[in-house]
Amino acid sequence: MPSVAFSRVDVSARIPDGDVQVAGQLAARWALPDGSRIRLRAGGRRVGARLRVATGEAAAGAPLQLSRRVALKLRLPLPGCFLLRVSRREGRQRPVVSLGPVIGILTWTRAGECRRYLWAARELPGLVFAFTGRDVRWRTRTIRGFGLRGPVREFGSEAARARGRRGLWGLGPYPLPDVVYDRMVGGFGSGGARFLRCLRAHGCAVFNGRIGHKWRIHRQLLACRDLWPWLPPTRPLRTAADVIRLARKFGGVYLKPDAGFGGSGIVRVRRFGPGLFAITASGARTAIATAGGLRSLVARLRRRGRYLIQRELPLIRVRGKICDIRALVARDAAGLWHVAGMAARIGRRGSIASNLKQGGRPVPLERALSWARWRRRPAVEVVRDVQEIALKAARAVTRYAPSSGDLGIDLGLDRRGKVWLLEVNPKPGRRSFDAIGDERVRRRAYALPLEFARYLSGFGQPTALQPD
Numbered sequence: 001m002p003s004v005a006f007s008r009v010d011v012s013a014r015i016p017d018g019d020v021q022v023a024g025q026l027a028a029r030w031a032l033p034d035g036s037r038i039r040l041r042a043g044g045r046r047v048g049a050r051l052r053v054a055t056g057e058a059a060a061g062a063p064l065q066l067s068r069r070v071a072l073k074l075r076l077p078l079p080g081c082f083l084l085r086v087s088r089r090e091g092r093q094r095p096v097v098s099l100g101p102v103i104g105i106l107t108w109t110r111a112g113e114c115r116r117y118l119w120a121a122r123e124l125p126g127l128v129f130a131f132t133g134r135d136v137r138w139r140t141r142t143i144r145g146f147g148l149r150g151p152v153r154e155f156g157s158e159a160a161r162a163r164g165r166r167g168l169w170g171l172g173p174y175p176l177p178d179v180v181y182d183r184m185v186g187g188f189g190s191g192g193a194r195f196l197r198c199l200r201a202h203g204c205a206v207f208n209g210r211i212g213h214k215w216r217i218h219r220q221l222l223a224c225r226d227l228w229p230w231l232p233p234t235r236p237l238r239t240a241a242d243v244i245r246l247a248r249k250f251g252g253v254y255l256k257p258d259a260g261f262g263g264s265g266i267v268r269v270r271r272f273g274p275g276l277f278a279i280t281a282s283g284a285r286t287a288i289a290t291a292g293g294l295r296s297l298v299a300r301l302r303r304r305g306r307y308l309i310q311r312e313l314p315l316i317r318v319r320g321k322i323c324d325i326r327a328l329v330a331r332d333a334a335g336l337w338h339v340a341g342m343a344a345r346i347g348r349r350g351s352i353a354s355n356l357k358q359g360g361r362p363v364p365l366e367r368a369l370s371w372a373r374w375r376r377r378p379a380v381e382v383v384r385d386v387q388e389i390a391l392k393a394a395r396a397v398t399r400y401a402p403s404s405g406d407l408g409i410d411l412g413l414d415r416r417g418k419v420w421l422l423e424v425n426p427k428p429g430r431r432s433f434d435a436i437g438d439e440r441v442r443r444r445a446y447a448l449p450l451e452f453a454r455y456l457s458g459f460g461q462p463t464a465l466q467p468d
């Protein structure tokens with residue numbers, strides 16, 4: 001007998017305080033007779049209740065209905081659609097009925113992107129809400145979270161969707177989640193690490209944590225032989241002599257801060273003439289320097305922290321502007337990686353980096369390929385390479401950071417048509433896909449990590465994703 005059921009769950013004022021009402025079919029499936037004492041669990045909240053099998057007129061409505069008190073104790077905003085699982089532990093008299101998965105999105109703010117995740121979650125079973133580090137009440141195992149509240153959570157109903165569009169966002173109490181999706185983008189210091197440990201100690205599975213800075217990631221990618229052909233030569237920056245040698249050999253090099261992101265702190269050095277080099281920092285104009293100037297540049301950069309040196313790749317240009325590719329990869333409800341979306345990014349005129357933070361703009365990949373001057377290959381071949389490399393890179397990261405749930409892969413396409421793996425980013429934004437993706441891509445970009453959260457929650461796949 002399948003252990004996980006999928007059901008609508010509602011609250012009803014008709015049901016006596018300590019009771020829950022269960023449809024006959026569900027009670028039979030669980031082998032629980034009328035009057036059984038059970039425990040209900042949602043995330044970190046538990047409450048005892050008496051099970052009543054619905055009969056006659058009462059059987060109309062959701063297969064599982066809670067009394068107001070039970071719903072309140074569980075901190076569940078209802079109605080909703082949940083996966084239900086019964087467990088009976090040896091030595092424990094009462095079977096435990098778990099409702100879930102309860103998924104918390106840990107963010108910095110309630111504005112912006114978290115609403116897109118919550119919107120995508122409306123079609124998934126369980127409860128999804130967003131919260132920040134200040135919202136947890138450890139003693140009561142509750143969170144003052146932010147989510148879609150009210151009828152919009154009724155599975156798939158058109159009327160509910162329309163209501164949701166008008167906005168039923170709100171703050172409210174939620175149970176401590178089964179799974180936490182870490183979207184605290186950027187560093188969060190030792191306080192953040194302690195906070196995550198606390199969540200884990202309270203039984204939350206936290207995913208999508210740190211994967212290290214550029215050099216650590218690069219070394220892990222190198223551990224995967226399959227990726228060697230796609231990785232540009234990269235190493236920690238040590239001396240100006242290295243820069244000179246590699247700039248002479250390749251024509252140019254990129255210097256990147258190990259802990260950098262968004263294209264900041266990057267410097268390009270190109271061979272310019274005998275004993276001369278053209279130096280361009282991201283967001284700045286090009287300056288010409290001698291070997292002496294290069295030495296003081298390297299000394300200055302190294303004082304800022306670790307830097308990497310990478311061969312400059314002859315990437316395709318669109319009207320003279322740098323152009324590269326971002327692939328968003330994410331895991332699904334079975335833990336498998338997928339390419340959720342691909343986009344090209346075209347840098348600002350004169351910029352050495354294509355990042356949106358540096359003024360770059362996203363465009364559909366095929367369109368960028370048709371605009372650029374390069375030794376053309378069929379677009380499908382480039383797309384196939386991008387997908388293959390992105391998935392291989394994601395699997396390589398999973399090997400040392402098993403809790404990774406989504407990653408942003410930066411790839412370059414050179415003018416000879418070869419694809420290169422530039423870097424792997426943790427906690428990727430979806431801005432490119434918000435701008436250019438079609439509806440399906442956008443939905444997947446936000447929904448996949450929540451499906452992966454379900455995988456981690458242990459609720460697994462129900463027999464059929466249709467309400468009982």
Ligand SMILES: Nc1ncnc2c1ncn2[C@@H]1O[C@H](COP(=O)(O)OP(=O)(O)O)[C@@H](O)[C@H]1O
Binds near residue numbers: 254261312354
């Ligand atoms: N080796 C390289 N050759 C040519 N362009 C590069 C190279 N490395 C980076 N770039 C450009 O700079 C951008 C930022 O580099 P990246 O390694 O992704 O650092 P960040 O973490 O700051 O995004 C890339 O998206 C690409 O446009």
Ligand SMILES: [Mg+2]
Binds near residue numbers: 262263355423425
């Ligand atoms: Mg990047």
